[in-house]
Amino acid sequence: MTDLVERDVAAVTPSPASSPGPSSAPKSRLRSEAFARRLRARHAAERRFRLAGAAAVALAALMLVLLLGSIVAKGASAFLETRIRLEVTLDPAEVAERNYAVPLRRALYAQFPQVTDRAGRRVLNDLLSSGAPYELEAMVAKNPALAGTTQTVWVRADDQIDQLVKGAYRRDLPESGRGISDAKVAAADALLASGALAQGFNTTLFTAGDSREPEQAGIGGAIAGSLLTLLVTMALSVPTGIAAAVYLEEFAPKNRWTDLIEVNINNLAAVPSIIFGLLGLAVFLGFFGMPRSAPLVGGLVMALMTLPVIIIASRVALKAVPPSIREAALGIGASPLQTVLHHVLPLALPGILTGTIIGMARALGETAPLLMIGMVAFVVDIPHGLTDSATVLPVQIYMWADSPERAFTERTSAAILVLLGILILLNGAAVILRKIFERRW
Amino acid sequence: MTTRTHVFAATAALSVALGLAAPAWAQSRDQIRVVGSSTVFPFTTAVAESFGKSGRFKTPVVESTGTGGGLKLFCAGVGPAHPDIADASRRIKKSEIDQCAANGVTTMTELKIGYDGIALASSRKAAPVSLSTVVLWKALAKEVPVNGALVANPYRLWSDIDPALPRAAIEVLGPPPTSGTRDTFNELAMLEGCKKVAEVARAVPDETARERACMTIREDGAYVEAGENDNLIVQKLSANPNAFGVFGYSYLDQNRDTLQAARMDGVELTAETVAAGKYELARPLYVYVKNAHAGVIPGIREFIGEYTSERAMGDDGYLVDKGLIPEPKALRDVARVEAVNLTPLQF
Numbered sequence: 001m002t003d004l005v006e007r008d009v010a011a012v013t014p015s016p017a018s019s020p021g022p023s024s025a026p027k028s029r030l031r032s033e034a035f036a037r038r039l040r041a042r043h044a045a046e047r048r049f050r051l052a053g054a055a056a057v058a059l060a061a062l063m064l065v066l067l068l069g070s071i072v073a074k075g076a077s078a079f080l081e082t083r084i085r086l087e088v089t090l091d092p093a094e095v096a097e098r099n100y101a102v103p104l105r106r107a108l109y110a111q112f113p114q115v116t117d118r119a120g121r122r123v124l125n126d127l128l129s130s131g132a133p134y135e136l137e138a139m140v141a142k143n144p145a146l147a148g149t150t151q152t153v154w155v156r157a158d159d160q161i162d163q164l165v166k167g168a169y170r171r172d173l174p175e176s177g178r179g180i181s182d183a184k185v186a187a188a189d190a191l192l193a194s195g196a197l198a199q200g201f202n203t204t205l206f207t208a209g210d211s212r213e214p215e216q217a218g219i220g221g222a223i224a225g226s227l228l229t230l231l232v233t234m235a236l237s238v239p240t241g242i243a244a245a246v247y248l249e250e251f252a253p254k255n256r257w258t259d260l261i262e263v264n265i266n267n268l269a270a271v272p273s274i275i276f277g278l279l280g281l282a283v284f285l286g287f288f289g290m291p292r293s294a295p296l297v298g299g300l301v302m303a304l305m306t307l308p309v310i311i312i313a314s315r316v317a318l319k320a321v322p323p324s325i326r327e328a329a330l331g332i333g334a335s336p337l338q339t340v341l342h343h344v345l346p347l348a349l350p351g352i353l354t355g356t357i358i359g360m361a362r363a364l365g366e367t368a369p370l371l372m373i374g375m376v377a378f379v380v381d382i383p384h385g386l387t388d389s390a391t392v393l394p395v396q397i398y399m400w401a402d403s404p405e406r407a408f409t410e411r412t413s414a415a416i417l418v419l420l421g422i423l424i425l426l427n428g429a430a431v432i433l434r435k436i437f438e439r440r441w
Numbered sequence: 442m443t444t445r446t447h448v449f450a451a452t453a454a455l456s457v458a459l460g461l462a463a464p465a466w467a468q469s470r471d472q473i474r475v476v477g478s479s480t481v482f483p484f485t486t487a488v489a490e491s492f493g494k495s496g497r498f499k500t501p502v503v504e505s506t507g508t509g510g511g512l513k514l515f516c517a518g519v520g521p522a523h524p525d526i527a528d529a530s531r532r533i534k535k536s537e538i539d540q541c542a543a544n545g546v547t548t549m550t551e552l553k554i555g556y557d558g559i560a561l562a563s564s565r566k567a568a569p570v571s572l573s574t575v576v577l578w579k580a581l582a583k584e585v586p587v588n589g590a591l592v593a594n595p596y597r598l599w600s601d602i603d604p605a606l607p608r609a610a611i612e613v614l615g616p617p618p619t620s621g622t623r624d625t626f627n628e629l630a631m632l633e634g635c636k637k638v639a640e641v642a643r644a645v646p647d648e649t650a651r652e653r654a655c656m657t658i659r660e661d662g663a664y665v666e667a668g669e670n671d672n673l674i675v676q677k678l679s680a681n682p683n684a685f686g687v688f689g690y691s692y693l694d695q696n697r698d699t700l701q702a703a704r705m706d707g708v709e710l711t712a713e714t715v716a717a718g719k720y721e722l723a724r725p726l727y728v729y730v731k732n733a734h735a736g737v738i739p740g741i742r743e744f745i746g747e748y749t750s751e752r753a754m755g756d757d758g759y760l761v762d763k764g765l766i767p768e769p770k771a772l773r774d775v776a777r778v779e780a781v782n783l784t785p786l787q788f
Contacts, residue, residue, distance in 0.1 A: 122757075130759070134494060170698055179697045212487040212763070289522060292474065293502055378486040380493050380500035389472060389502040399505075401672060404483065404695040404764065409672070 071420075075413025081202035081215065082162040083154040084108075084128065084191060088136065095140055095147040100133035104155065111196060112187065123183040127191070129156035131216040156204065157197065159214040159407035161188050165199065168406060179406075205414060209380045210396065214407030217400070219415050221382040225295055225375070225390030226364060228383060232299020233306060233363050238356055240303075241310030242345075245352075248311070249318040250340050269308035276305045277369030285373060292374035296386040301369045306359035313355020317348040350437035357430040361423050367394045393419050470521040471739055473501035477511025477528030480557055480622065480689055481726050484760050485528050485748075491759065492747045498740035501526075508624075515729065516541035525734040525741055529727040530557065531624060533786075548732040548785040552745065553776055554754060556766040558690040558715040559626055559722040561613075562700040566682040568607065571704040574721060576602055578634030580611045581664050583657040586640035594659045607683075614667040614674045615687035625724045626687055627656040633721065675700065690715070691764020715766045723766070732783050742781065749777040 029035065086107035094102055108124050115121060132155040139153065140146050160180050163169060165188065175182045191197040208218030252258045280301035284290045290297050321344050329339040370376055376395050383390035391399075397419065400412040475485050482505040493500025506514065508529045515527035516537060533551070541549065561572060579602045584591040599606035616623040635641055635655030645651040658664050667674045667686070674686040679699050686700075690710065693702055702710040705721050714720040728748065735741045747753060753760050754767055754777075761767060768776065 131494075173698050179695065212483065212490050285522075291470070292522075293504075374502075374504055376504065378482070378489065378503040378505075380490050402479075404671070404692045406695060 068420075071413045071416050075410055075415075075417050077166045078205060078410040078414035079202050080166070080199040081204060082157040082165045082197060082199050084157050084161075085152060085154050085196040085198070086111075087150060088153050089150045090136075090140065090147050092147045098137060100136040100140075104128060104132055104136060111191070111194070120183070123181065123187060126158055126184065127161055127187055129158050129215045130213055131211075132156055154198075154200070156215050159405060160184065161197070162215055163407050164188050165192065165197065166410075168410075205411065209382045210378055210391070210399070211380065212378075214403075214405050214411060217408070217411060219393060219396055219418060221379055222391055222393045222396035222415075223418075224382050224384075225298075225379070226392040228295035228386055228390060229298040229302060229375075229392055230360060230364060232296055232386060233302040234356075234360060236300065236303035237307045237310055237359070241307050241356070241359075242314050242352060244307075245311045245314030245318060246340060246345065249315050250344065251336070265308050265311050269312055272368070273305055273366055274368040274372070276301050277372030279304065280369060281372040291387050291389075293377050293379065293389040293391070294387045295375075295383060295390045297373050298370055298375050298390070298392065299386070301373060302363040302366065305366070305369060306363050309359040309362065310352075310356050313358070314348070314352045317351025317355065318344060320351060321347045347439060350434045350439075353433045353437075354430045357426050357433075361426045364392075364426070365394050365419065365423065367392070367398055370395055393422075472499040473526065473738055473740055473744055474524040475501055475503040475526040475528060476506050476514045476524045477504075477526075478508040478530040478726070479505040480530040481528035481554070481728065483691060483763050484554060484726070484765050485526075485728070487759055487763050488744070488748045488753055491753070492740070492744050495747075498743065501740075501744060503528075512537045512729070513540070515731065516544055516546055518544045519546055519731065519733045521738070523731075525731050525738050526744075527729045529729060530622070530724060532725070532727060533729060546731055546733070550730040550732055550745075550780060550783045551786040552728040552730065552749065552780040553768065553772075554726050554728055554748065554765065555760070555768055556715050556723045556725055557764075558693075558710050558720055558766060559622065559629065559724070560688055560690060560693040560700075560702040560710055561685050561705070561722070562678065562688070562693050562702045563685050564678050564682040565699055565701050567701075569701055569703070570599075570606060571707055572606075573706045574630050574634030575637050576606070576634070577630045578638065578655070581613060581631065581658050582635065582655070583659045584654060586638065586644050589640060589644060591641070591644050591654065594661070594663075597663075609683040611663040612665065612681070612684040613663065613687060614665045614677055614684055616671075617666045622687065622689060626722070627658075629722050629724065631656050631658070689764070690766060694764045712761070712766045716769060726765070729786075730780070730783065732785060735783055742783070745780050745783075749773070749780050 086104060087110070088103050088107045090103055094100070105121075105125060105128075108128065109115065109121065112120075112124060115124060135155050136153065139151075157165075160169075161184070164180060164185060169178055169180050169185075171178075171185070188197060204216065205218045206223075207220045208216060209221030211217040248258060248261065280297055284297045284300055285292060325343050325347065326339055329343045330336070334342065367376065370392060375391050376398070377389065377391055378399070379389050379391045381388070393415065397412055397415045400408045400415060473489075475489065477485075482503060486503045489501040489503050492498065504511075504524075508531060511524075511527045512529060512533060515524050517523050533549075541547070561577070563570075576599075579585055579594075580596060580599065582594055585594050585596070586592075587595065596602050597610060598608055599611055600608045615626065632652065632655050635651075641651060641655065645654055665684075667677065671688045671692045674688055675692060675696050678684055678686045685703065690712075693700055693710065704710075708714050708719050708721070710720055710722075715723040730741065730745060750758075751773075752758050754765070754773055755761075756767060756770070758765075758767070767773065
């Protein structure tokens with residue numbers, strides 16, 4: 001502000017020789033009406049500009065709050081799951097033939113002695129998740145001594161019951177328009193009243209693979225797939241990207257070829273990601289015959305996609321290292337390789353890391369290229385190797401968002417929250433790393 | 442220069458390594474791969490999951506690529522690199538059979554898994570209405586006959602078409618042309634409705650041109666392409682009680698508390714009316730199995746067995762919970778025997 005005033009004063013002062021600075025300027029000139037008007041106009045313009053800036057920030061913040069607010073409001077309930085308490089008697093004969101549905105049903109019927117007809121019992125069967133027998137089976141597999149005993153177990157409830165407890169169904173509507181039958185509501189209410197129906201932390205969401213039954217679906221498989229994919233991406237794109245950047249920045253002669261390469265790298269950074277998917281389909285699946293839906297192929301495609309980003313960020317970081325460092329190193333007899341490895345690269349590392357992490361974050365959130373190579377798929381088994389069929393977190397979100405069961409709506413939002421959390425961690429790490437290693441000259 | 446040579450050498454070595462490693466991947470696969478229709482996707486995935494839980498085989502991987510894209514992948518060849526099963530929300534076309542045969546896929550088994558009804562649904566806040574294919578066609582066609590000639594669709598309100606219908610602007614949210622649901626809607630609603638309007642036949646004598654005119658949907662905002670995400674249409678309908686949405690039966694079934702389906706020619710959309718063939722906007726769903734892969738990829742016969750079992754496809758099966766409308770029991774039993782024996786499709 002002050003230098004604005006000074007310039008204005010200089011402009012209204014006729015002779016530069018007599019210009020004495022703002023404080024001792026001739027008062028008549030500074031108090032002239034024209035000057036005051038101009039000053040007021042400039043101050044007003046300044047205020048308007050600041051106001052516009054603040055409004056832009058406020059608008060952006062509002063959008064973010066709306067987005068996050070709606071996701072959190074929809075997704076928070078997905079972190080809880082509803083379980084049913086049952087006194088299960090494990091008959092050794094049934095255990096031997098792996099028939100776990102029968103003991104569960106027996107225990108459930110015992111809680112409703114008044115229900116004896118088939119239709120009524122079918123309603124009761126529907127209270128339990130279709131995965132409940134497998135839960136019981138896993139429990140017995142872990143501890144075979146349970147056979148022949150009576151145990152109190154908490155098994156997953158069906159997704160409709162889960163949604164009912166969370167208040168997603170409107171009870172005031174008639175049965176035909178509600179989506180859940182009166183009998184089920186009554187049975188669930190009875191269980192709730194006796195304390196046999198309770199909510200707990202939803203571990204399934206984090207440990208299980210995908211499922212068509214919302215209560216058994218989790219993002220465990222998708223997270224494993226994302227990790228495997230990112231592993232391949234990182235192993236390939238980080239060394240290649242940094243090596244390319246160091247060569248182009250420190251060693252390559254400046255000629256038409258390197259110009260051409262530079263233009264192409266900048267171009268590649270702006271290519272839509274689906275193009276990389278098509279490339280992966282043609283080259284990795286078509287030519288090399290790699291398996292569909294494999295994190296290996298996904299990682300290769302993502303590596304191609306993030307490579308330009310990493311090269312550009314690394315080159316900028318290398319460029320920011322002052323030439324005096326190189327000159328000093330060369331001056332005391334270091335070879336060009338030693339100069340780069342011992343001095344330039346360590347100083348450029350924070351910038352390179354930031355670029356790499358941002359590139360990885362982008363790869364983590366990408367779905368389009370994976371569509372072409374078959375990673376947008378229903379995969380139940382959690383992948384353990386690079387060639388196992390897998391999917392990734394954003395794809396899982398996309399597929400859940402498209403599922404008709406309403407319990408998937410909240411799980412979609414919960415998965416988005418997890419993805420956002422990971423992205424915040426990654427970007428936060430980028431900021432912290434930069435803060436720790438940053439050097440200023 | 443030496444650095445550059447190194448780079449080239451490294452790249453060359455990498456490609457060679459990948460090239461050598463490639464055949465190892467292509468040789469075997471122990472997991473069934475399914476591709477195809479997004480409408481059949483919820484059913485096939487449910488079967489795949491249940492099949493995987495039985496513990497004898499790995500859970501099949503199911504991709505939702507759309508019917509056309511799925512059949513293209515399915516027909517690309519025989520061998521572990523190509524999918525074993527294709528889902529389709531319409532019957533396979535002659536051109537696709539030819540494509541298959543050209544790539545060595547000569548025998549396949551067709552399995553009709555049941556039906557999907559297309560709902561014209563609106564918010565429960567609106568009064569229930571009864572539509573017909575003729576009304577739908579008149580409401581959505583790009584050109585309709587007025588005084589014997591085809592002119593740009595003049596209807597703005599439903600009551601313009603039939604005074605008994607509500608005085609509300611025509612607004613239908615539906616799938617884009619890439620969707621199988623749209624194909625079926627075009628054929629079952631638009632074409633059928635158009636055929637019932639005699640003036641069209643007089644105005645356009647040529648059959649191919651007439652068919653195209655019948656299936657061209659207006660582009661003046663009355664039909665809104667709402668993308669492939671049916672959940673989005675459900676949300677938009679709740680916000681706008683005057684609008685109708687076009688989507689599959691399973692979505693309607695899951696959202697009965699907010700949505701109601703319009704009756705078609707007085708017939709309500711229920712599983713019973715579809716299975717009995719009374720509801721017009723219903724389509725059969727198919728699964729195609731590559732016979733050459735049975736016995737090579739483990740578990741294909743068993744997977745088909747699971748798909749056609751009563752606990753999946755039956756009247757109380759888990760596919761019915763997912764919104765599938767099963768065929769009558771007698772037809773199911775025939776389909777089951779044919780499918781499990783991999784009786785080749787005769788076209």
